[in-house]
Each structure stands twice: as C-alpha cells, then as structure tokens.
Amino acid sequence: MPKLSVVVPCYYNEENIPVTVAELVANEANFAADDLTFEYVFVNDGSGDGTLGALRRAQAQYPDRLRIVDLAGNVGSYNAIVAGLAHATGDCLAITTADLQDPPALMAQMYGYWQQGFKLVVGNRQEREETGVGERLAKVFHWLMKHLALRNIPDGGFDYALFDRQVATEILKLHERNSNVFYLMLWLGFAHVSLPYTRRKRQIGQSRWTVTKKITLLIDSLVSFSFVPIRAISVVGLGLGLLAFFYGLYVIVLKLVHPNEPAGWTTLMVVLLFVSAFQMIALGVIGEYVWRGLDAARNRPLYVVKDLY
Known part of the structure; x- marks a missing residue:
C-alpha cells in the first residue's frame, strides 16, 4: 500500500494546528486511491508558544496518522523541513504550510501526477490574495532567482510540492546549509509538473516570516544557486x-x-x-x-x- 507523508513545519502556530489537522484529514476524501495511507509529520521549530501542546492534542485524536518532531531550538523553516523529510516514511512526500495558505485540495491532483511517474510536482503561486509590501518583495525575489539563478523556476515561485521518495533521499544526501530546499528539488534535474494556484490570505494568527528573514532567504538563495x-x-x-x-x-x-x-x-x-x-x-x-x-x-x-x- 503506498503511503503519502505530509511534512508541515510549525513555528508559533498554536491556533492554526486544530484547524490545519482537521482540514488535512478531511482532504483525504479527495484522493481517488482507496489503498493510499497517510502520515502527517509536524515539525515544531522551537516555537515559544503552545504549538507543541496543540500538536499533542491533535495526535491524541489521530494517533495512527500524526508524527511530531520537536526540535531543540529554532533553526528556520527550511531546516525544519529537512528534519521532517528525515523522519517521514512515505513512498511519496508533500510539503505544505501550517497556516493553510496553500490549498490542501490541490494535493490530490499532485498525487495523480506522481502516479503517472513524475518525480516532482510543484504548486506555483500564480496569484496571491495577500497584498502589500510582502507581495511586492516576493515578486522581486522570484524574478531575481529566475533570471540570475535557476531558469526553470515557475513564475511566482513555490513552497508547496509533492515528490517521490527518491527526491527526498537526494535532498538529504546533499546536507546543504543556508540554502533553499525547494529550489534544490529543481536543481536535481528531475522532470517536474507545475500546477498554478491562488495562494490564500492567512486567516489565523500572524506570520513570523519577517522582511529580514525574506531578505536573508534572497541572499542565501542567490549565493547558493548563482555566481x-x-x-x-x-x-x-x-x-x-x-x-x-x-x-x-x-x-x-x-x-x-x-x-x-x-x-x-x-x-x-x-x-x-x-x-x-x-x-x-x-x-x-x-x-x-x-x-x-x-x-x-x-x-x-x-x-x-x-x-x-
């Protein structure tokens, strides 16, 4: 029986967890494969609020589905994702956010392409419900990366993906530091499919993805993938x-x-x-x-x- 592992990095997401877990479990009904099993790997990235407690309560509800990786300190979302990949056991894996800005329903369509043999399926942000400085910075970031580093980056960029176990294994082999785990997937060179979607506006809580972190990510990504x-x-x-x-x-x-x-x-x-x-x-x-x-x-x-x- 194939297994899909969904990796979710968490940082100050106490309020999001109950809603996110419920929606991910409800989303299982959108998959046509009856023999597919699910595993949700939540990585607590050194949150200082009650995120771990919320995860433990959700695990009590779904003990056969949830795995929790509690990190000793905050290492950033990309390193937290690597930790999730290392502890996931699925035949294919997906990465999504804990604030539900990426629609879980798209995951079933991604899984269909994986069944067809594609090693990597990415959801690229064609439109955004959120506006303001963050949106403009994101556009500048992805334009620079596309024209100065990786030409095969989809327009709008992405941080929502479903991929084969082989891709996860290769990422873990690299031991990359100060890099962008999603762009590493493209760098590997596997044929991929890009599915456009509209990134939803965050409804619960406040994002910790500050302008400083975005600028740091831009520098890390440019230095990692471009000379x-x-x-x-x-x-x-x-x-x-x-x-x-x-x-x-x-x-x-x-x-x-x-x-x-x-x-x-x-x-x-x-x-x-x-x-x-x-x-x-x-x-x-x-x-x-x-x-x-x-x-x-x-x-x-x-x-x-x-x-x-």
Whole structure:
C-alpha cells in the first residue's frame, strides 16, 4: 500500500494546528486511491508558544496518522523541513504550510501526477490574495532567482510540492546549509509538473516570516544557486580598470601639455571614494561566499531533535 507523508513545519502556530489537522484529514476524501495511507509529520521549530501542546492534542485524536518532531531550538523553516523529510516514511512526500495558505485540495491532483511517474510536482503561486509590501518583495525575489539563478523556476515561485521518495533521499544526501530546499528539488534535474494556484490570505494568527528573514532567504538563495554576484564584481572591476587606464592617460597628457596646471582635488576625491566604495561592496559579496564555505566546513548539524512523538 503506498503511503503519502505530509511534512508541515510549525513555528508559533498554536491556533492554526486544530484547524490545519482537521482540514488535512478531511482532504483525504479527495484522493481517488482507496489503498493510499497517510502520515502527517509536524515539525515544531522551537516555537515559544503552545504549538507543541496543540500538536499533542491533535495526535491524541489521530494517533495512527500524526508524527511530531520537536526540535531543540529554532533553526528556520527550511531546516525544519529537512528534519521532517528525515523522519517521514512515505513512498511519496508533500510539503505544505501550517497556516493553510496553500490549498490542501490541490494535493490530490499532485498525487495523480506522481502516479503517472513524475518525480516532482510543484504548486506555483500564480496569484496571491495577500497584498502589500510582502507581495511586492516576493515578486522581486522570484524574478531575481529566475533570471540570475535557476531558469526553470515557475513564475511566482513555490513552497508547496509533492515528490517521490527518491527526491527526498537526494535532498538529504546533499546536507546543504543556508540554502533553499525547494529550489534544490529543481536543481536535481528531475522532470517536474507545475500546477498554478491562488495562494490564500492567512486567516489565523500572524506570520513570523519577517522582511529580514525574506531578505536573508534572497541572499542565501542567490549565493547558493548563482555566481552572478561574483561575476558582476569581475565585470565592474574590469570596467573600472579600463576607466582608470584611460583617465591615467588623460592625466599624463594634461601634465605634458600644461605642466603648471594644478591637480584637481575634487576629481581625486570622487575617484577615491568611488573605488573605495566598490572595494567594500566587493569584499562584502566575497565575504558572503566565504562565510558559507566556513559554515559548511564546520559541519554542524542542521537541527537537533529534542523529542519524537
């Protein structure tokens, strides 16, 4: 009998849990396969509220379906997802959010494509009910990733997917740090299907996905999947070198033609400040890559499991 494991990272989702569990269990009726069994792996990512208690109460209701991975501290949603993948036992797996912004009903259609042999099925956010700064930042993020890193990213991006056990195994083998687990799935190269949907507005609780975390994710994703920042430094450096060369020729000629002409202090300061600013930016970009190399070399665990239920 095939088993579908649904991995749900949780961070301050105490109010969401009862509704989310009930809707996921009710969604089982949308699957046409009568022999399919379900497993829900909820990962408590160091929540400081009553999320674990809510999960334990839900597990008492559905003891044959729920598994709880309680992490010792907050490690971020992507590392929490990796922890869920490591403890899931299904033949295929799905990742969804604990706030029900991704429609569970789409999962049955995803499963149908997996049955047809597709290793990866992604739900891409074609439209969003939510508006504001978060929506605009998301559009900028996915545009940059699509044009600077991975060309096969669906428009609107995605963090809702159903995939084969083989994909999960390959992700766990990579031991990637400071990366984007969803984009790693595309990077693996398996043929995939993209299903567009409208991302729902959050109805319960307040999102902890802050602007700072979104910017960090953008930097992590670009550095993990693209060498464009480093190459941009090389191109700009080459351009500045050519400008400096021609300006040097100009200064030499000016000195030969007008030997008594005083040096331009303003010009000197502009050039000095411009080049110094570029050097600092370049060091910052290189530092991002070096820091990630150091973090990988230390080989610290992505997460620490406190308890399993």
